[in-house]
Amino acid sequence: HPEWYNVYNKVEVQLTTREVKGISESDFALAATMDELAP
Structure with missing residues (x-):
């Protein structure tokens, strides 16, 4: 299960x-797909 942390403009x-x-x-x-989609 993923653990997500979000602070201002960082995830x-x-x-x-x-x-x-x-x-x-x-x-x-x-993780590779998320990296590709991240700005």
Whole structure:
């Protein structure tokens, strides 16, 4: 489950997957997509 933090114009998202007890390939893919969409 992602954890979202928002302060003024900054957003931080921490991605983890419980099933793998860490970062999964899907987490990396989502992070890459978020980076592409970020201004």
